[in-house]
Amino acid sequence: MTFSLRDKYCIVGIGETSYTKKSGRTVLDLASEACQKAIEDAGLQRGEVDGIVSFNFNDSVPAISVATALGIPQAMYAVDYASGGNAANLIVLAAVAALEAGLATHVVCYRAMNGRSGFRLGGGREMKAAGITQHTAPYGWITYPQAMAMWCRRHMIRYGTTSEQLAAVAISTRANAVANERAMQRQPITLDDYMSSRRIVDPFRMLDICLESDGACAVVVTHRDRARDLRQKPVHIMGGAYGGGPNQGDDLFDALRWPEHARNYSHYIAADLWSSAGVGPKDVDVAEIYDCFTYSVLMQLEGFGFCAEGEGGPFVQAGHIAKGGRLPVNTHGGLLSEAYIHGFNHVLEAVRQLRGTAGANQVADARIAMTTAGAMTCGSALLLRN
Template sequence: MTELTKKSGRSVMSLALEACRGSVDDAGMNLSEVDGVISYGFNNDSVSSQAVATALGLPAPRYLVTTEMGGQAPCFLIMQAAAAIEAGLADNVLVYRALNGRSGQRVGTAKVPGTGPMMRYPAGLVAYPQIIAMWARRYLIETGRDESDLAAVVSAQRLWAVDNERAMRRTLMSEQDYARSPMVADPFRAADCTTEADGACAILVTSRRRALDLRHDPVVIEGAAYGTGKRSGLDAGDAMLWPDLTRNYTTHIAEQLWSSAGMGPRDVDMAQLYDCFSSSVLLALEGLGLAERGEAGRLVSSGATVPGGRLPVNTGGGLLAEGYLHGMNTVYEAVSQLQGSAGKRTVPDARSCVVTSGALTDGSALVLTRETRN
């Protein structure tokens, strides 16, 4: 993972190459062994996997995929890499995300795709904070909860960010500090919104057999799922057709995810949950069965998710505090934790983690475990 900045002064290609080379070097593998590259971009804000494979000088790439996806992509593309390896289409696959998301094209201030001259959104919902805020308010109404649940998420993740040198927001946030944060789209304040960043992140996926010969204890993909419910739509505005704005895709994929892993919500030691906005954490905790309906806020407020808690959540500060690499750094944090390389914030004896990608109608998730070599 590269440094996260507000202005990198570098090309997206340069960031992608640094992350990819760093990933392969960290594993103790030679670049010549890499034969697959997968990536994703959003509104042409990145560089293609084929271009990166060329710039890396890969001798014989045979699996190159570039997708136009958003935050639902990271876990989904890790799944694709694993499937390609299982199918014999590649041996060692890099999955990366690179963008100048602060100094270049910014997701948070960009017009939602599909909101052109056809007046698709006469109500004025043309930006992601506006759309997801509607989900957050509906959730609070239906569960009888209030903004203090959102504040609890923000405060808890700032506690983790203090010890994360990469994090762009490292100051603690009290309830009073939260209340002073400017309103963006009710009920979201600025503190509830992700921190846009310039940077890149890469994950190397390989076979278990090869992983056992590399530098670190392997992190095993124990289970995985991607899915959506009915009427997920073609763009973010179509998400308003979703029949229940108080539950997101995690509700629909939870059974498949836990079944594929042969585990349940109580079996994981931590969770790294996609948090483009604070409410996404609450919906994922409940959708995955980590908290009962309407109880996610109480779980976070109880201290269960902070350092020393029984279920650490977003241990790098999450996208809210660390920075927004479109969720790829959420997977990175999970791997770092399970390999024991997260520094002061490393969760002692953690051997399993659930990771999510996505906030609204479609998304993906992984269950990861650490395998210790004899």
């Protein structure tokens, strides 16, 4: 899925809660706080919002519940996507579609979860011989680390990718988190720290895997003509794409039929993404790349064309994704070190970078930012500009 509505719609407000291991709050309360902050940040009143969109994995609250809690008088467009982190940019594209169709005037998009103290994505799936599970569970393909370790190992086999190169992703994003007061993990790490961290499932160590987090994020999307009268400098949506490649399977764990596990969704949506915005990889000043695991950053750097296939490891090891590098990546610390709000916190960081309000991690003269979401067969991406 692509669209050709370059710069017609804007992100005009952002909001988030604190990121913790134990919020002590309901998911509805978290979602309401983030949405209210985003609405206030935009300079809007709740009565002016008439659209609300979210995604969840049976671990959140419906959009209509949040609309009710906020006191939105008419939620003309209230939609929930049953989806994982691959939908973090899709809900912004859905907001654009609703605005273009005249179904709403101001749309708030959010993701809220008690991902550590409540429903934990890191837990195992129900062990029963049904569907694809009957073919994967007997071989230990049950949890996300186990499933994605296979993708990482394939990349290592095909291209010679090393643990030291995976470590470069973890070390770089943690260095960014050190300067981010919102980040859950701010202690600097070294290669020795990475190598000595606990092994989870080969080839992953603990520092290869994103955090489990409680929290919520939200943004407000509206037409550029309305954005001119609002509080914040608008961030324009240049383009976006959602989709994946062939043989995606029956569910998120059914990657057995995928043609090449050293290549993920990004390879298949890259052309649509760049053509939708009329720019290319060399035009991107800062990228917030979905880092549920370190390996996914390498695959997306390759798939979206920032480096050649098989060169993701050397690219990060050379320091190109560091704050002063060729392509600063995950300037807030990413899902590995800031928080894992299913990737939606990447969108907020991209907005901060383009507003020039990212503090110590601000990329100088950032004009175009990219956000991605997805690690396996399906995903989404946005290109934003100031």
